[in-house]
Amino acid sequence: MEKNYNFQVNLDGIISLLSENLYSNPGVYIREVLQNAVDAITAHKKVNDDLEGVVNFELYSNTLIIEDNGIGLTLEDIHTFLSVIGQSSKRKNSELSSNDFIGRFGIGLLSCFIVCDEITLITKSIHSDETYEWKGKNDGTYTIKKIDGSLEAGTRVYLKAKEDCEEFFDYDYVYDTLKYYGKFLPYKILLNSEDKNKKVNKYFAPWKKDVLNKEYWLLVGKEEFKENFIDCIPIKSSTGNLNGVAYILSRSISISSKIKGKIYVKDMFVSDNCEKLMPSWAFFIKPLLNAEDIRLTASREDFFEDKALEKMRDEISDCIKNYFYKLAAADQKKLVDIINVHYDSLKLMAIEEDELYSILINYLPFQTTLGKKSLWNIYEEFKYIKYTLTVDEFKQIEKTAKAQNICIINGGYVNDADLVEKFNECIKLGAVERVKPEDIxxxxxxxxxxEMNKTFDFIDFADGVLRREKCSCSIKKFEPEEIPAIYNISEEAKFLKEIKETKEESFSSSINLFGEIASIFEEEIQESFASLCFNYNNFLVKRLIGCNDKEVKKAVIEILYVQSLMLGNHPIKNVDNELFTNGVNKLINLVLEEK
Structure with a gap:
């Protein structure tokens, strides 16, 4: 015959679990007792709307007393909700829905055991004439007794710091923590001691205002975050009954940064980590928001990732996008100012949001061979969009392309190439083209x-000189004429060159493994050459073409080869330095021999 048994709960283990895994710090007990008091007042106000809610904290000799004029607890409530771990009155209160409360898990009071060995609670319900004292200990035992005398409805909690936790009962610590969590709560919160008396929440919650006043909101933002902002964006979400603003930072920020701000729930601070609530591209803003209906985790320091949260995030995203639509129509100067500060963030935003791309792409500047230009400016002027995929490729062709008045975009910066490719959707297909250095x-x-007949022997000779460098030669006319030659290398040729250098370095050392691996790659990839294009317009090249001294010609070609590497911002290896030095020495020797 089966027999039913009840689980046994180790309260010490539960407290350790709370302190080590659920709550971020021991001081969170202040937030929990404050939250319970606020919820109790909220319940009482549903019965008596004229009630002026007050939560009074008194601190004496490492003992904190918390008193509220909330709904209170009956004897049945005490047995049901204080003495059963995980049971919350906020889930069964017939007078209120659970959405009226900040907390609803029934474990908040246990957080006090992180800093106390004993909790004493005296309470009187609005539904009863009797007052009761509940005393719980961290060993899992508790007592309940009826108290004589007539008290006002509400609850009073006594907490005495246990050894090594006195720091969490310091007046300034308690005040700062209360202000941190409750500065915008709608009920009066006071903290008193023998020589200090302060009101915690002096400020009216800004999201309670019916009309957004930007000047007021910017002042609030400066007070909250201790910095100035370019502007603020009104934020509303009907899904979570969410209101507030998103401040636009006046400083640039890395797109790898986490989105920080302040999120309140029912006017109580919950978290400064806004990653789950904000769109992923919103690095450039700092939100200050309050939600009346959002699902929190048990720690009340994070949000559940559910469909409601996803919808809130979409609605917040729409608010930010609408702000940029309005700026583009009414205040383009401010839009340009914001782009100048948050260029990288807005590029990512344009990549992820098709609707915003069509607006922002009109203002986003790109580095080109002809200076900073927008994609539309380039297209209107040249009827094409050409770009390099990497910064190195751009540097190789920047000077020569500029001299020919060829506009090429540097697509090597984060997201630039993606933005350029996306421009195909705005113009006729095929007008956007990637350019490689060898194409220039x-x-x-x-x-x-x-002219070709005059230069044939010279190019053939130059090919022979640079064959060891896997570089083929050609000759054309280009500007500026001061540049004697330009060096270009494809990705395949560059890879082969690096393999060759790796192989040579490895075989010259005692470790041959990398050299053997490099040889495998070298065999698999078809041989590819870099190119050196001589400038027929250059006076030195013209003289070199007519030079009959092979030693002089060879030395000058080697020098021009290395010089072209430098001009194209290519890495200079030891072998290149040796080639350059040998060429210079050879010329010097020839000159000296003649004298």
Whole structure:
């Protein structure tokens, strides 16, 4: 025959679980007793709307007394809700829905055992004429007794600091913690001691105002976050009955930064981590929001990731997007100012939000060979959009492209290439083209038949000189004429060159493993050459073409090769330095020999 048994609860274990895993710090006990008092007053006001709620904290000799004029507890409530772990009156109170309360888990009072060995609670319900004292200990035992005398409805909690927890009962600590969590709560919160008396919540909750006054909100933001902001965006979400603003930072911030702000629930602070509530691209804003209906975790320091939260996030996103729509229509100067500060964040925003892309792309500047330009400016002027995929590629062709008045975008910065590619959706297909360094020479002017005949032997000779460097030579006319040659290398040729260097370095050392691996790659990839394009317009090149001294010609070609590497911002290896030095030394020796 089966027999039913009840689980046994180890209260010490539960308290350790709360302190080590659920709550972020021991001082959270102040938030929990404050929250319980506020919820009790909220319940009482549902019965008596004229009630002026008050939560009074008194601190004497490491003992904190918390008194509220809330709904109070009956004897049945005490047995049901204080003596059963996890049972919350807020889930069964027939006069209120659970959405009226900040907390609803029935474990908040247990947090006091993190800093106390004993909790004493005296309470009188509005539904009873009797007053009761409940005393709970951290060993899991409790007592209940009826108290003589007539008290006003409400609850009084006595907490005495246990050893090593006195710091959490310091007056300034308690005041700062109460202000941190409850500065915008609608009921009067007081903290008194033998020589100090302070009101905690001096400020009216800003989201209670019916009309948004930007000047007022910006003052609130400066007070809350201790910094000035460019502007603020009104935020509303009907899903969570959420109101507030999102402040636009006046300083740039990394797109890898977490979104920080302040989120309140029913006017009580919950979290400064806004990652779950804000759209992922909103790095440039700092939100100050209050939600009346949002599902919290048991610690009340985070939000449940559910469909309601997802919908709230979408509605917040819509508020931010609508703000930019209005700016584009009515205040383009401010829009440009914001873009100048938060360029990287807004680029990401444009990538992820198609609707905003069409607006922001008109103002986002890109680095080009002809200076900063928007994509529309480039398209209107040149009828094409050309871009490099990396910063290195851009640097290789920047000077020569500029000299030919060729506009090429540096697509190597974060998200730039994606933004450029997305521009295909705005214009005719095919107008956006990626340019590789080796493509730039196709824009140069070719030589006449007569000129080609004059340079044939020179190019053939230069090919032989640079064959060891896996570099083929050509010659065209381009500007500026001061540049004698430009060096271009494809990704494949660059990879092969790096493999070769790795192999040589590895085989010259005692460890050959990397050299052997490099050899495998080298065999698999088809041989590819870099290119050196000589400038026929350059006076030195013209003299070199007519030079009959092979030693001089070879030395100058080697020097121009290394010089072109430098001009194109390519890495200079030891072998390149040696080539340059040998060429210079050879020329010096030849000059000295002639003298």
């Amino acid at each position: 020479t196709e824009e140069f002017e070719g030589l006449s038949i007569n």
